[in-house]
Every structure is written in C-alpha cells, then in structure tokens.
Amino acid sequence: MNWNVYLSGEIHTAWRQQIVEACQQAQLPVEFTSAVTDHQASDAAGDVLGEQDQAYWRDHQSAKVNALRTRTLIQNCDVAVIRFGDKYKQWNAAFDAGYCAALGKPYITLHSADLTHPLKEVDAAAMAWAQSPEQVVEVLIYTTRR
C-alpha cells in the first residue's frame, strides 16, 4: 500500500522539506501533498477571477480557490501532519485538524511544548503529538513499514 500524507499548517520554516527528504531517504511508500505554501501566491489565489476592492472579498475569493485544492487533498489523504509554529493565528491549521477529525482521518500534530495548553483539544483528537520533524519521520517509518 502507498500512503498519502497531507502536510498542513505553518509555512515559514522548512519542516515540510525535512520530512519529505527524510522519508525519501528512508524509501517510504509515501506521497506527500500540501496546500500551496507560497504565502503571496496563496493570498492572491483568487485574483485571476477578478480584482476585489474590499480586502474581505479578496480573502474570501482566494480562500475558496485554495479550498478547491485543500479539501480534495484532505479527503484523499490517509494521514495528515498538522504543524503549528510560534507566530500568527494559524486558524487554518486548527480548521484542518477539525476537518480531519470529523472525517475520521488520523493526524499527527507537530508543535513545541509551550503550545500544548492552547492546543489541548486539537492534540486530544490527534493520534500523536510530535515536537520535531524527526519524530514525525520516525512515526511515519513505523506506521508505513511493510
């Protein structure tokens, strides 16, 4: 079986790349997917459909275009990894966690120890809480071994 792993959340550090590369080196039967992680491209995702005067509707239009991609990828994944960084609200990551939970998609959270209290509901519905990409890789090696 090939595993489809969705990588959700923070886009300002190299955690995705670290996980993907380590899993490739370990030759895991895993395909990774993700939202578009280029911040500016993501904010502008809907601009091609018409420029908006109001920031709210520009955001709305772009968020929906992004959802075309992310909903499909989450619905098709076997497992998700959901990363929370130190900055920003990152409500989209928590939204993805709730979406996975309701669909019965098991997920791993990835965040530092100082976020455990505000993330307690998100972690309680997770199958694992990792503090480093290396731990996620270890869990994926274990999970996908033949």
Added chain:
Amino acid sequence: MNWNVYLSGEIHTAWRQQIVEACQQAQLPVEFTSAVTDHQASDAAGDVLGEQDQAYWRDHQSAKVNALRTRTLIQNCDVAVIRFGDKYKQWNAAFDAGYCAALGKPYITLHSADLTHPLKEVDAAAMAWAQSPEQVVEVLIYTTRR
C-alpha cells in the same frame, strides 16, 4: 421545527448570554447548547478520573472529557455560531469550525473586522460573518422564521 444552535468559542465576554436573551425575547424556536464555559471547570474536567503530574496529560484527559460533550452537541446541532475574540489562540474554535464544515453543518462566524485575514479559511466555509451578537440574532430571526 425547533432549531438547535451550538455556540462555540470565546468564553470571556457575554456574547452567548446576549444572543440567548435576544432570541428568547423574540420567541424564536431555538434551543442553544455550548461547551462548558467555566474556564477552570473546563481545564479540570478530567481531574475526577485521576490527578496527573504532567500538564500535558492533565490537558489531554480534560480535553477528551470535554469532547464527550462537545462532539455530541455539534453532531446534534442544526447550526453553529463560532466566536473569535481578541485574545488567546482559540484553536478549539477553529477546530470546531472545521469539524462543522466536514459534517456539512452550516455555521456563522462572529468576530471583529481586524481578524478577517487570519480567519479567511474559516470564514470562507461559513454561511455568514457577523461582527456583533445583534447581527447573529438578526440572522437567526431570519433563518428560523416560520
């Protein structure tokens, strides 16, 4: 038809009470439910099952006990209102939004205008964004009229 409305999110202002009272005055056919909104009681929800040395497991145990209640209430609601305040991470509110979205439960967000950018994914999946409890009440009056 009687409507079941779940009120999710911020617990430090009186928005729930304002909505409930205004809907009662308007004699709407609505029953409201909510997580336990007493912060300390919520953090201690699992303590009766055994005290934990580690903050992480105390949180875990309590978050799961709270989920007994909140999962059931969300699965039984017709509509949710999800409130984001000015402080704290409030990832549980975004988690509830994602959970509702995946179940096809329509929801209204309630937050001030300066949060629209970080909430764009949550708002894009919502049926309405309100900035005040009064607006939520207006929407509920419209939605539930006979």
Added chain:
Amino acid sequence: MNWNVYLSGEIHTAWRQQIVEACQQAQLPVEFTSAVTDHQASDAAGDVLGEQDQAYWRDHQSAKVNALRTRTLIQNCDVAVIRFGDKYKQWNAAFDAGYCAALGKPYITLHSADLTHPLKEVDAAAMAWAQSPEQVVEVLIYTTRR
C-alpha cells in the same frame, strides 16, 4: 409518523398555500417548511451583515444566509416538492433537486407539460411529476396514510 415536507421553487403563485391548506383540511400528519418566499427579503437576507457595493457580493452574502435555512430544512425533510413556473431561470429549484437526489431524499416535481423536455434529468430523479397542486395533495394523502 409525522412527515416533514419541504416546498422548494417558484414564489410568484399560491401553490404552497394551496397544498398546505388542502393537507390541513385532509388532516394529514404533515409539517411543511420552505425557504423564505418574500422575494425582497430573500435578496436582502445578508444586508444586516454589511452593505455591499458590488451586486455579486451582495447576492453572495444573501445566498449564503438563505442557505443556512434551506440546507438545514432540506437535510431534515422526509420528502420535497420542487416547483418550476413559467418564468425566470429558477436554477435554485434545480439545485435543490440535485441536492435532494444526492442525499437520497425522495421528491415530487410540479410543473406544466411544456417544461418536461428541459426538466428531463430533474424528473428522471424524481419519484413523481405532478402538473397541479391538487395532484401533489393526492400523492401526499396516499403517501402519508396511516
């Protein structure tokens, strides 16, 4: 058993009232629900959330507020009646029919004989095609008899 019947579609003639009254007279165990059928109120459903310069976004905002109501009512109904009149596009009625079909909610269409060709897909997924409210009432009497 009490039956919940959703009345969808055309809002310019008295077909809803005719069906409701005839069923009440026949003392059927039926509760009827419907979208808000006041055209102006429906178009303005979202205005309370903020006035929009762009007609598209005003429509969008109002259509979503209306969906709060209609999605819930359709998901809770046992049977739908979907009416197509002689004028206007009435795409929302066809949308409701598709929505019902995907959920496995049985529905009756109500339209004149000259619309059968363009409605063939909608009728093919229906359980009955009626040409008059009286026929709908007859079908409901038969369907809900104890």
Added chain:
Amino acid sequence: MNWNVYLSGEIHTAWRQQIVEACQQAQLPVEFTSAVTDHQASDAAGDVLGEQDQAYWRDHQSAKVNALRTRTLIQNCDVAVIRFGDKYKQWNAAFDAGYCAALGKPYITLHSADLTHPLKEVDAAAMAWAQSPEQVVEVLIYTTRR
C-alpha cells in the same frame, strides 16, 4: 496525485475543448470527463431500449440512461466545472451543482456576469466563479500544482 475533473453543462460552444487543450499544453495531471455532449445522441440515449410514443417517457428513459454515466462520473470526480450559457433552461447543470454540493465535491462555475443574480445560490455553494475558460484553466493550474 492525478485529478479527475468533471465538465458539466452547456454543450453548444467549445468551452470544454478549450479547457482540455490548455490543460494538456500545461501538462497538468488532470483527466477530464463529461456527459455525452452530442445533443441528439443524448436525447436518444434510451431509444435502444424501446421506442416510446410519449415524449415524456422517451425523455425519461433517455435521462435515466444518461444518469448511469453522469452519476458515476460525478461520484468519481475530485472537482467539477459547471458551465451556464446564454440560452436554454440548463436545469441539468444546476441539478449537477446541487448534487456536487450535497456530496461535498468542490466545483467551479463558468458563466457571464449577467447571470450572477439568478445563479446566486449556485455560485454561493461554488468554490470559484469564472467568466472565461482561461480563468478556469488558471484556477486548475493553481489547484493541481505539485
């Protein structure tokens, strides 16, 4: 991941071909499917099962045979594009939109600006409204990028 995109609606202009060719040129990982778009063949789809005297039953028989194909293709798609042209009722396109919405299949609408008011419910449930095939292609390029 390979994406499966269902193209629904208007059959009198070359919009399908434009989208398919542009996506092939861009080497997108997309497979397109569609109802049978030959109008006469579609109307006659059921004739092989027996000729019908009544136009209604001929339409019924053919519409059901077409549904064999379209239901399966929609249930298997990841994303749909739903096109409304300037003529005809096109209720089958709106039906497909409602069907997608109920299944949680994200879709893009494609229509000119003068149809936004009658399509407001259909657009409100869509992830994007495009006015040209080029815009659809841009959205698909964004959505499916690796």
Added chain:
Amino acid sequence: MNWNVYLSGEIHTAWRQQIVEACQQAQLPVEFTSAVTDHQASDAAGDVLGEQDQAYWRDHQSAKVNALRTRTLIQNCDVAVIRFGDKYKQWNAAFDAGYCAALGKPYITLHSADLTHPLKEVDAAAMAWAQSPEQVVEVLIYTTRR
C-alpha cells in the same frame, strides 16, 4: 426508547394485523409502519398523475409513488420484518431486504421452512428467521424490553 418497526412484504394474509395486535396487547413501545397494503390502490398509486397507455409506464409511475412512502419509512425505521408468502414473486420484499442490509437496518424474515433455500442470501443478512407471527412477536418483546 420507542421502536419503529417496518413491516414489508406479502399482503394477502393477516400477518401484519396479528403482529400489531399482539404487540399492542403486550404494550410494547413499538410503532409499526408499512407500504400501502391495498393491492389495487398500490397498483393505481400513480394514476392520479396521468393515465398511461403502456402497462410498463403505469407500473413505473405507481412504483415510484409507492417508493416516496416506502423509502422514507425504511430510512426512518429501527427494525424491519420482511415476510415472504407461498405465492407470487415478491421481489419487492427481497428488494427491501437488500435495501435494509445496505443501510445497516437489522431485519427479521418471516417465511415457512420450504422457502429457506431460495431465501438463503436474504436470511443470511437477517438477524432472525421466524416461521410464524407469534415468533416475531416474541422476538420483538425480547428486543424492546426496558
């Protein structure tokens, strides 16, 4: 809890009445539902929508009107009893059994011993095979006891 029991199948003997009366006497918390069991009325269920020249389409129209009732009742039941008599094809009873099986609705079959071989697939998916209405009543008394 009140139980909703759907009685499907053979309409030429008094088995429904026997079960209903015995359960009423035993004061079970059970509500019974059923297709319309008047054979002529059932065959003519669709006639109000227009008389058909072709027997096939008359049957088709009536069968769909009956399905308005039966689909809803089956989807709402907790348990079904499916009766096969000695005569006729009774394919609708077997159809109902398959429908229940796919929905996860537990059902009891009621038929004489000489039908066990042709009904083996239907019985294998059942929770009980009874040979008499009395046995069905005994099983319902056991099943619904408080």
Added chain:
Amino acid sequence: MNWNVYLSGEIHTAWRQQIVEACQQAQLPVEFTSAVTDHQASDAAGDVLGEQDQAYWRDHQSAKVNALRTRTLIQNCDVAVIRFGDKYKQWNAAFDAGYCAALGKPYITLHSADLTHPLKEVDAAAMAWAQSPEQVVEVLIYTTRR
C-alpha cells in the same frame, strides 16, 4: 476511466458471457465481476468450514461465504446489471438490486416483458430496463464512451 460492472442474477443462460464478449470486442474500458456462478460450488461454498446436518445452517454458512465476495464486489462496482430469468425465485437478484439502490449504485435490469409487473419496484429504482444482452451492451457502449 475504467468502469467496473457487476453482473448479478440468473446463472442458467449465457447472458454474462454474451455481454462480456461483446464488450471486449467493442474494446470498452470495462472490467466485469460476478458472484461465483457455478451453482453447486456456490451452494457448497461454506462446506470447507464444517459440514452441517441441517440444510438451513448449511445454506446459511454458504450464503455468508458468498456474501464475502458479493458485498465487496458490489461496493466496488460503478454500475450493476441485474438479470431475472424465467425460472426460480431469484430473490438474491432482487436483494442485490435493493442493496445497490441504497448505496446509490446505478443499475440496469435485464428481463423479459412478462416480468415487468412483479419487477415494478426493482425497475423503478433502475436506470434502464433491457430485454436482451445486446441492449445492455448498447447501453454500456454509450455509457462508457470517452
């Protein structure tokens, strides 16, 4: 797209082979599946698990082993063809039809004109009624054309 077509029902004539061969000749992108059609092997399917004294339990054991296969194949099919012959009760075929209907799997019935009345419920839920394997092949050619 490759289509998966499940062939259910009567096992005493060569209708399966006729359909499969004609579809192969037409090079349709179709894979066919079926229950085990060797009557004796099917009746004995469970004997390997232990011989049973009672005919009822032998049938039960074998029917469940056959269900291992048929449930899986039906759940994985895109379209079913359900054949009723002139002899026997064939309740398993009607059971499969009900099972498909509840899962939303579109199906074609195949039977002669003298069976239309007792099969009216099964036909009403079908997408097509064919009287010959050739008609089924025509419908499959139409349905699966690229």
Added chain:
Amino acid sequence: MNWNVYLSGEIHTAWRQQIVEACQQAQLPVEFTSAVTDHQASDAAGDVLGEQDQAYWRDHQSAKVNALRTRTLIQNCDVAVIRFGDKYKQWNAAFDAGYCAALGKPYITLHSADLTHPLKEVDAAAMAWAQSPEQVVEVLIYTTRR
C-alpha cells in the same frame, strides 16, 4: 437536550444500577439503555425461533437476536459506557467499543487499573477511562450539565 447513554459490558455486578440511580438522584437529563443483562435469557434469546442441536448455531441464533436490540440501541445513543470486569473474555464489550469508535460515538471505559495494558487500544479510542461507577457519574454530570 436529553442524552441517551448506552451501558455495555459486564453483567455480574451492580455497576449499571449504581450509575442509573446516581444519575436519577442528580436529575440528569439522561436515558439509559442496555443489552438484555439476564445471562440465561440472553443465551436463550433465539430459542423461540427453533431449538438447535449444535451449540454453535444456538449461540449464533441468539447472538443475532441480541444484535437486533444492541445495534439499534448503539446507533441511537449519544454516549456509551463500556465496562470490563475481572472475569471472562468479554469480547462483546470490546466489539461494542470498536463499533462505537467506527461510528464516531464517544465512549467511556470503566475498569480497574490492572486491565489497562490489555485494554490500551480500547482506552486509546475512548474519551475517558473511569475506575469506578462514581467517576462515570461525575463525568456524566459534567457532560450533560445545562
């Protein structure tokens, strides 16, 4: 909201009664349901349908009759409590836990500390592990408070 709580598992101690009485005293809005807990009656549940020579088929017949009740009650519950005692295999309790987990029904386990290792998979999918009926009552008071 009234809560429906299913009590599954061990039948040799008075834990059900203790929970029910304490919840009644606390006037919780809870209705409790349960399998038939009379061991002999449960083993004989199917005997009314015919005596069986083989112990295996007697068990099979009775287990299916019991499933008529338990499947329905579990599907209708909001929350389950699943009790493991010190004796016997109690595989039916673990089966119920897996059934609840797959349906997304939140459950509480109730067992002594020396069973935590063999129950680790069952506990991991639970929302709470209680060691005494009093703890279960405390959790239910918290969960159902208005």
Added chain:
Amino acid sequence: MNWNVYLSGEIHTAWRQQIVEACQQAQLPVEFTSAVTDHQASDAAGDVLGEQDQAYWRDHQSAKVNALRTRTLIQNCDVAVIRFGDKYKQWNAAFDAGYCAALGKPYITLHSADLTHPLKEVDAAAMAWAQSPEQVVEVLIYTTRR
C-alpha cells in the same frame, strides 16, 4: 480486481505467514496488511515521542501511534481475518471486529472450537468462522476467484 485483506489479532503463532504463503502459492490477487506484529516494537511505538513515567500514558501514546496504522489499513481493506488464540485478553482483536462490522467490512474469524461461546457476538457479525489457516485460505481462494 485485487483484494486487500487485513490480518488482525493474535501475534504469537505463525498463522499470518501460513495464510500469506499459501495464497502466494495459489497466486491469488490478494495483498495482505497487518498491524505491526513485533510485540515489543508495538508496545514501544510511541516512545519516540517522549518517555512516559506512567504505564497508562505510555500505553496510551503507543496505542494511538499504532492506531494511525491500523485505522488506515482497516478503512482501506476489502476483507479482514480476525484471529483469536488461546491466551491473553485479545480485546484489540474484538475491537477490530466491531470496527469492521460498523464500517460494513466483511470479516472471517479464526479460532478454535472452545472459544465459540465467548465469541458468539463476534462470530454472529462475521461472514465465516474458520478453525485453521487452511480453511481461511480455502475461503479466500473461493472468494477471489476470477
């Protein structure tokens, strides 16, 4: 069609290997999956995420990591084989059986005759009870034959 068979339960005898090898020799179109069957590795599955002082939380953490794998594999399987040995509680095997039953995944149990009474609920929901790996192989040969 290729079949995906999940092998659940007892890990102290060579039953998995016997089934896999016999099926390979018979060239069945079957892929087998399983939980990690190395007992120590399984108990330690979560240790990489942080060592736990309390046995309960170590078990909890490991059981959740194992669930990442097993939930996904069960959700993706066509058929499961669930083995109960002579020793230990094996509640996870019964949990898997309940999980399969709720998802509608057909399964085969594999256990000796002296376990039939305590396993009656698990067997009643199974499609076959086998006493030896050879019988399982025979059933799989029959089930997957082309």
